[in-house]
Structure formats: C-alpha cells, structure tokens
Amino acid sequence: MDIHIREEGGVTVIKLSGDLDGKTSGEAQEQILPLVHPEGRLLLDMSQLNYMSSAGLRTMLLLYRKVSGSGGSIVLAGLADEIRDTMSATGFLHYFITTDTLEDGLAELNAATDNAAPGSAAAPGSAG
Amino acid sequence: MQPLVVPGNLESLQAIRDYVMAAAAEAGLDRRKTNRLRLAVDEITTNSIVHGYDEAGLEGDLRVEAQLDDQRLTILIEDRGAAYDATQHRIPSFEELTAPLDSREIGGLGIFLTLKGMDDFRYERVGNRNRNIFIMNRGTE
Numbered sequence: 555m556d557i558h559i560r561e562e563g564g565v566t567v568i569k570l571s572g573d574l575d576g577k578t579s580g581e582a583q584e585q586i587l588p589l590v591h592p593e594g595r596l597l598l599d600m601s602q603l604n605y606m607s608s609a610g611l612r613t614m615l616l617l618y619r620k621v622s623g624s625g626g627s628i629v630l631a632g633l634a635d636e637i638r639d640t641m642s643a644t645g646f647l648h649y650f651i652t653t654d655t656l657e658d659g660l661a662e663l664n665a666a667t668d669n670a671a672p673g674s675a676a677a678p679g680s681a682g
Numbered sequence: 683m684q685p686l687v688v689p690g691n692l693e694s695l696q697a698i699r700d701y702v703m704a705a706a707a708e709a710g711l712d713r714r715k716t717n718r719l720r721l722a723v724d725e726i727t728t729n730s731i732v733h734g735y736d737e738a739g740l741e742g743d744l745r746v747e748a749q750l751d752d753q754r755l756t757i758l759i760e761d762r763g764a765a766y767d768a769t770q771h772r773i774p775s776f777e778e779l780t781a782p783l784d785s786r787e788i789g790g791l792g793i794f795l796t797l798k799g800m801d802d803f804r805y806e807r808v809g810n811r812n813r814n815i816f817i818m819n820r821g822t823e
Binding site (some may be wrong): 573575576577583605607608609612615618620635636639640643644645646648649673 | 692693695699713714716719720723724725728731732759779780781782783786788791792794795798799808
C-alpha cells in the first residue's frame with residue numbers, strides 16, 4: 555500500500571496504490587482522515603488500487619462521513635472493475651461521485667464548487 | 683497445488699491472496715469470479731486472524747490448499763483459532779445495504795461479500811481446527 559498526497563488547484567489529490575486490506579486500511583485511515591478540512595475538496599485517485607476488502611470499505615465510510623460532516627466534497631477517480639463490484643454489492647457506490655479519469659474528477663469538483671450552495675456537498679450520482 | 687502454510691497474522695494476507703490468484707488463474711476463472719474468490723478468502727482469513735487468533739489470545743498457522751477438478755476450484759483453509767462459523771453470522775438486510783452511509787452499521791459486510799460471491803461456502807469444525815471451504819465453479823457465468 556502506497557499513499558501519495560498532493561495539492562492541485564485547491565483540490566487535495568490522494569493517490570492510493572496497491573491493496574487496501576485488513577493490514578493496510580488502518581494506516582491509510584491515519585494518513586487520509588486528517589486531510590479532510592471544512593469545505594475541503596478531495597479527489598481519491600484509485601487508478602492504481604488493485605484490491606479493496608471490507609476493511610477498505612470501512613475506511614471509505616469513515617472518509618465519507620468526515621467529508622459530508624465538514625461540508626466538503628469527494629470524488630473517486632479510476633476505480634478498477636473489481637473495486638466497483640465490491641462497492642456496488644454493498645451499496646457504497648451509489649453514495650459516491652465517481653469518474654473514469656483524474657481530469658474528469660478535477661473538473662467535477664470544480665463544477666460542484668461553482669454550482670453548489672456554500673457548504674453543501676455535491677449531489678451523488680451526477681457523474682460517472 | 684502445493685499447500686501454503688503461513689503464520690496467522692495480518693502480514694500473511696498478501697501471500698494468501700497471491701496463492702488464491704495463482705489457483706484462480708490455473709482454474710481459468712474469469713476476472714469477476716477471481717475477484718470474488720480472492721475477496722471471500724481474504725475476508726474469512728482476516729476474521730480468523732483477528733478474532734480466532736489475536737482476540738482469543740491464541741497463536742497458530744493458516745494452511746491454504748487449492749484443489750482443482752474438471753468442474754470446480756476448491757480452496758480449503760484451516761486454522762487452530764477459536765471456533766467461528768461464518769455461515770451462522772447475521773447478514774445485513776437489503777435495507778441496511780442501501781441505507782445512506784451516514785446511518786450505516788459497518789459490521790457484517792465481509793461475510794456478506796463472502797457468502798454472496800462464492801458458488802458454495804462451507805464451514806466445518808474438526809477437532810481444534812476451523813475448516814473453511816470455498817468452492818467456485820470453473821468457466822464463465
């Protein structure tokens with residue numbers, strides 16, 4: 555598991571590489587959750603993430619709650635089919651905005667900021 | 683395939699997944715079935731390590747063996763941790779699985795994914811061993 559963090563145009567881009575499982579999810583949580591700030595915008599680049607178990611779903615749940623609780627927005631970019639299946643079967647996918655590419659994800663976050671009322675999270679299901 | 687024996691700790695999860703992926707490739711499972719099998723085995727072995735060994739104050743190995751015949755791939759996993767039968771676990775309801783994430787209980791998803799994803803899944807307690815049996819029919823759906 556490798557986590558790379560950078561800022562791009564006011565968006566925090568978090569790139570996850572490898573496997574998000576029972577061993578790595580705790581460390582991922584510790585690194586990612588502190589990056590959520592009030593009304594912040596997060597892009598999770600999952601294009602190099604090979605695998606996610608229910609431990610990874612737990613990480614996603616905590617992240618979602620922290621982002622929505624702080625009036626921020628989050629987009630997931632580049633999900634592998636396998637991870638999409640896991641998130642779909644458990645009813646997670648419906649609540650996240652997903653895009654195929656990083657560029658589309660950034661565009662989505664910028665559009666959401668332009669259109670949304672201050673402090674509101676972007677509506678799910680509007681992209682991808 | 684030659685059985686794999688690894689220590690019952692979280693460091694072993696990757697090696698177990700690698701073994702299962704190799705078995706799935708040998709069986710010719712498609713991408714979706716391969717992921718479901720990998721996920722099921724990973725969820726159950728994570729439970730065995732965390733609940734069966736760690737939380738019970740026990741130590742031991744996990745033994746993983748793939749068996750292949752014309753119709754199906756079977757993965758047998760044995761541990762010597764506390765007895766635990768995943769098939770008796772309560773599965774989240776449809777309402778719980780579709781509820782907004784803000785009001786979700788996170789428990790039970792791993793076992794849900796296991797039971798939903800496998801063509802057949804069985805549990806046996808043999809002496810002081812848990813035996814979890816994962817069966818996937820070969821070929822595409």
